[in-house]
Amino acid sequence: MDIREHHAAGQYFVPAPSRWPALGAAALFCLGLGAALAVNGVGWSGWLLLAGGLALLRMLFGWFGDVIGENQQGRYQGQESMSFRWGMGWFIFSEVMLFGAFFGVLFWLRLVALPTLGSLDYKWLYPDFSPSWPLLTAPQAMVSYQAMEAWGLPALNTLILLSSGATLTWAHWGLLQGRRRQLQRGLLFTFSLGGLFLVLQAIEYHHAWTTQHLTLSAGAYGMTFYMLTGLHGLHVLLGSIILLVVWLRVLRGHFDHQHHFAFEAAAWYWHFVDVVWLLLFVLVYWL
Template identity: 70%
Template sequence: MASVEEQDRYFVPQPSRWPMVGAVALFCIGLGAAFAVNGMLLGKLSLALGFLILVFMLVGWFGDVIRENRLGVYLGREDMSFRWGMGWFIFSEVMFFGAFFGALFWVRTVSVPLLGSLDYKMLYPDFEAAWPLSTGPGITQAYQAMEPWGLPALNTLILLSSGATVTWAHWGLLQGQRRQLKLGLFLTVLLGFTFLGLQLHEYGHAFSHLHLTLASGAYGMTFFMLTGFHGLHVLLGSIILFVVWLRSLKGDFDASHHFAFEAASWYWHFVDVVWLLLFIFVYWL
């Protein structure tokens, strides 16, 4: 147990190269994306290089933090900084998805009824103010909307179950039950990757059978942007929980020092809540 004097001190690490490495990675990714949309081979190479550098940076940077934690240099005040940082990060993610949900609600409640009004009937005589849109400028192939029952409902059950398993793992950690901690984390990671596998299958069905793509008007755009970015967050959360599980196998974390686990569980519960909103407003209503 650190003394009061030690807890008042704040650990300042040595200057790090990782921010510069991350900047190089983002530059390569941005440059590669610009080249790739123009059909240039250099774009794919730059994208691949950028993502490899990004992974290298993440492994190295977080590895440094883990090593510092094991050395016992975080004595108290750093924990509060980590909590504030994670809280603001999740808040930024809330704003990120809020923008996409705002676009969805604007299209459904404002744009579609307006374009279907008498004022625009002469401009768009074949337009039907119904959601999901089935006709309209830019839609070259008829498509079908996604049904809520089936894979989406199953994926909802999977994510809700994963929220329960990560909470169960947390209870095990607080009670000193290491086996419960490890099993709960393993089940959570397994459920996360199962969700991703089923979502990929759902996308394949949408492309090949429903003819639903990003080019399928406002419905296709909002559907794939919201569910796609959510899937990316599930992938990120699953990787984070996998790392936490590996650390638990090595004996890391105890009842009083386990912020990495808490941060991962906060993020995972956030992902669960976003999916519930997606299921209701994108698939169901």
Template identity: 65%
Template sequence: MESTHQEQTHYYVPAPSRWPMVGAVALFFLGLGAAFAVNGKFPGAILLGVGTLILVGMLFGWFGDVIRESLHGSYHGKEDSSFRWGMGWFIFSEVMFFAAFFGALFYVRVISVPTLGDLDYKLLYPDFTASWPLSTGPGITARYGAMEAAGLPLLNTLILLSSGVTVTVAHWGLLRERRGQLVGGLAATVLLGAGFLVLQAVEYRHALTELNLSLGSGAYGMTFYMLTGFHGMHVLLGTLMLSVITIRAARGHFGPTRHFAFEAVAWYWHFVDVVWLLLFVFVYWI
């Protein structure tokens, strides 16, 4: 009874960590490097590389400490609850992040473009056509083509939907103590995520070289790359997290009752899937 009481009331507090300061240094180099790079100054690329290396080192070191603390049994019920709340709020912040971008797309398509097509603006923009995607208007210097839903976008949709199934199969394997099913499902999810990224790179190359679609292609080009590009970054992050979880699962780190790290990554991956479905509908299809 004494041990149970201790587990319910004790909350592990780690020693002061150097990793937040290391992260701040990494962000400083990244911000300074970005400022130099966008202005075409020499140290920009070097500073960005240094900042990236420091950031990667921080991630490996910080999460490595957390993993070791978990394996040593430092975490009990209360810490698990804090981790869940933390991941929940993180995903909520990501929801609001994409909500802002979808809101920008909604504003342009439903409010801005129809308004500029009214008779009141004909004197200012006589050649403007209120259609989507935009083909005329201020700032559009070259014609471009819109990305169709069929083809690579549809294939990537099927890939991400399949990855949601494989990560769920892996979860079932974990709960039923089937290590092979767990590792196999995770490995399949990593491969599907990598395949999505490769096909998105091919899609971007097609858009730039054959459709002449760039960030300078008016509101359509900006919203297309803004939404799909940031989603691609999230897929990359999710694939990296899944790779780490796959390695840990192969080493036997998770059990049927203690596997929050797996759950957190699975939550994140399902969130990425849902965002892509919204992207496919509102950016590619409609």
């Protein structure tokens, strides 16, 4: 039975058993263990991180290649496309829950923990405690830190991500109208802006760590700052890689105005990343 007969019979395409999930799990294990060992100063942790990173790249290239090949062979039709859409929707929902948990930590610290510890009930335990945000380092500490300013690199990065959302929408219009050059340029601008965002965030981190002494050990403020912005930066990196893959597929002539779910999935993910950054800018940097 060929592909057309396969779909005409109402059958759902089920891929053959794959080694990529097992390789991906092993890669993530190596990366997680290597990161934990690196934080604790274990010398060979770098090799474990390198092995995990290379294995993850091999998994991504192999798995992406298999899915793209199956799509180009016409194996994915209406039923499979609907499954992909539901899968991407639930994936983004899980990401919303993940960031919601981390934002919940921030809200709990600022709206519950600080007022409680600063109340009269705890004044005799912590007489010098000031319930203000960001929490200042104790006076007896050798090094104090400075809070991050919103107007500077964070504001510039906000403008960059908003611009990337606009260029991605422009690329989507080009796809729907059959303008391939507009589609290519829009995608190129979008993931290039994502890369610029990551470079500026790295510069910001270096300045915060070395000049402002804002480290992971700088109390609740340093922990929540790096936890939220670092997790978002990881998502920007992942989104940029996805957009790069989509752009390379566009250069090879993939997608048209009717069949372009991979582009739509990348766009959903990227707009989600944009919205999360707006919340981060307001709640972490500004307020």
